[in-house]
Amino acid sequence: MKMKKLLASMLIMIMSISLLVACGTKDNSDNGSNDNNSNTGTNTGVENPYPGTNGENEITVNIQSEPPELFSVVSTDATSFTVFRHVLENLVMLDENDRVIEGVAKDWTISDDGLVYTFELREGMKWSNGEPVTAHDFVFAWKALLTPEFAAEYANFGYVFKNGAAYNRGEASADELGFKALNDYTLEVTLENPTAYFLEMLSFGVFAPVNEKAYNQFGEAYGTDADKMVYNGAFVMESWEHENKIVLAKNPDYFNADKIEVEKIHMVMINEANAAMNAFKTGEVDVISINGEQREMMKGENYPIHNYDDGSSWYFEFNLNDEYLKNANLRKAITYAVDKQIFADAILRNDSKPATSYTPPAITNIDPLFQVQVGELVPTVDVEKAKEYYALALEELGVDSVNLTMLADDSDAAVLNAAFVQEQLRVNLGIELKVENMPFKSRLERMTNKDFQIVMAGWGPDYNDPMTFLDVWESTNGNNHTSYANPEYDELLDKARKELDTAKRTQYLIDAERMLMEDMPIGPLYWRVRDYIVSGKIESGVIRSAFQDMNYRFVKLAK
Numbered sequence: 001m002k003m004k005k006l007l008a009s010m011l012i013m014i015m016s017i018s019l020l021v022a023c024g025t026k027d028n029s030d031n032g033s034n035d036n037n038s039n040t041g042t043n044t045g046v047e048n049p050y051p052g053t054n055g056e057n058e059i060t061v062n063i064q065s066e067p068p069e070l071f072s073v074v075s076t077d078a079t080s081f082t083v084f085r086h087v088l089e090n091l092v093m094l095d096e097n098d099r100v101i102e103g104v105a106k107d108w109t110i111s112d113d114g115l116v117y118t119f120e121l122r123e124g125m126k127w128s129n130g131e132p133v134t135a136h137d138f139v140f141a142w143k144a145l146l147t148p149e150f151a152a153e154y155a156n157f158g159y160v161f162k163n164g165a166a167y168n169r170g171e172a173s174a175d176e177l178g179f180k181a182l183n184d185y186t187l188e189v190t191l192e193n194p195t196a197y198f199l200e201m202l203s204f205g206v207f208a209p210v211n212e213k214a215y216n217q218f219g220e221a222y223g224t225d226a227d228k229m230v231y232n233g234a235f236v237m238e239s240w241e242h243e244n245k246i247v248l249a250k251n252p253d254y255f256n257a258d259k260i261e262v263e264k265i266h267m268v269m270i271n272e273a274n275a276a277m278n279a280f281k282t283g284e285v286d287v288i289s290i291n292g293e294q295r296e297m298m299k300g301e302n303y304p305i306h307n308y309d310d311g312s313s314w315y316f317e318f319n320l321n322d323e324y325l326k327n328a329n330l331r332k333a334i335t336y337a338v339d340k341q342i343f344a345d346a347i348l349r350n351d352s353k354p355a356t357s358y359t360p361p362a363i364t365n366i367d368p369l370f371q372v373q374v375g376e377l378v379p380t381v382d383v384e385k386a387k388e389y390y391a392l393a394l395e396e397l398g399v400d401s402v403n404l405t406m407l408a409d410d411s412d413a414a415v416l417n418a419a420f421v422q423e424q425l426r427v428n429l430g431i432e433l434k435v436e437n438m439p440f441k442s443r444l445e446r447m448t449n450k451d452f453q454i455v456m457a458g459w460g461p462d463y464n465d466p467m468t469f470l471d472v473w474e475s476t477n478g479n480n481h482t483s484y485a486n487p488e489y490d491e492l493l494d495k496a497r498k499e500l501d502t503a504k505r506t507q508y509l510i511d512a513e514r515m516l517m518e519d520m521p522i523g524p525l526y527w528r529v530r531d532y533i534v535s536g537k538i539e540s541g542v543i544r545s546a547f548q549d550m551n552y553r554f555v556k557l558a559k
Helices: 003-023 078-087 135-146 155-160 164-168 198-202 212-221 273-281 292-300 328-337 340-348 370-374 383-397 412-429 440-448 467-473 487-498 502-519
Strands: 038-040 058-062 092-094 100-102 105-110 116-121 179-183 186-190 235-241 245-250 264-268 287-290 306-318 404-409 433-438 454-459 522-534 538-540 542-544
Touching: 078 235, 078 245, 078 264, 092 198, 100 105, 100 198, 135 155, 135 164, 135 179, 135 186, 135 212, 155 164, 155 198, 273 287, 273 292, 273 412, 287 292, 292 522, 306 328, 306 542, 328 383, 328 412, 328 522, 340 412, 340 522, 370 502, 383 412, 404 412, 404 440, 412 433, 412 454, 433 440, 440 454, 467 487, 467 502, 487 502, 522 542
Parallel strands: 058 264, 058 287, 404 433, 404 454
Antiparallel strands: 038 542, 092 100, 105 116, 116 186, 179 186, 235 245, 245 264, 287 522, 306 454, 306 522
């Protein structure tokens, strides 16, 4: 579809939805299921019109994009972590309800002061190269995470360990790091500060073990192909056809192999929604995500639709080093000028919510809900205020107009999302925004190199605490592509890490969120809810949640 036709269709939808929103007649009915944490298939006892793929004891799922790399120490994207969840076993993992369960660790103890964790590891676990899985694999991986030469964007995760930050800055030796192998199967971990969510953190991909022998064998090529890494999880990677498909095969050496029913998982990379739907309907794929238009189509067929709050917050990411976007009033003008409610209703067309702050409601570990305590910090739209901010920005910058370019992915959904923003800024502020659509991997590279003005980006939670969102924008965080650096913001997060009183800690985090929205290095857009459909081949066991974007390890097939 050409862009002019796309914009014309989009504007018609926007006008229609605007009338509905104004009259308060939005239809919230849903003919499908509404699963916040889905652990289901579609076998209802009725003949399914989409029975799924033909292969026996195997499934095909759409992961949409190519993983940029598969070295857990340096990976940052959800697609890579989806693959890791199937091929790597951490000390602990998450069950279908996102609760911590045993992984490589079969047991652990915690000291009374909450600082020292002692993990007892399973004996007999093997890497795919035949090496035993030991405590030394975790020590090697975590040291690499904190070693500056690896330039891990998630290095700050290792700051949870005693002297982690100091080691990363070159101020402490490896011997002073807060983790050590007492023997092959006992790992002792000492934290910098008591951290209530530490076990949840350990389930995240960057804390996966790495076999040192294999890493030394492959060097910088580690994680670039199926035969250039090793596995200790429920599956091993059989093949990786770049930009097309990854094939996982059941790992016979996995300690819980008798619970794994599926012999193979084919992970295909279809980033065009209509192509994915066609593949689903013709029996080539068993699980796909669907967009708003497809949701309505499948509801019309009375086909079960599953959805879940994936916990992600989506926003404009501004480059504060840019000659224009260094101006806070310009950043606010752009954010306030986009109608987030119409965006959710007319473009996303699902249960996603306009973001009125940054940290989403999927973070539930604080009561009352953190997002509720923070309050509405950003309006869903305020065109008049946006114009005021824009006028101030032009005056402060000493220009009559600004030239802006926004990066976005090249999927059809991303193209449509960016086109909406483009039109909103043109109509509401008179800004002619240029959009550069590109493959996911290329966008990440541009962001990492800070080669952008604005990016349409998102962040999903790595564990259930506001810190997983707020620490992204610390001045030292490798994922902070905006170059935002506010010492007061950093200090608030540092206080929150050390504070043991829950109420005081929560207030530090609330203050940090409010400061972030005042400085606005990012402009919130929406909190995402995702819809997907499952073929009749799958009985149950599809896990999709805020903390496990895709988990197919324990899928059960229909008999």
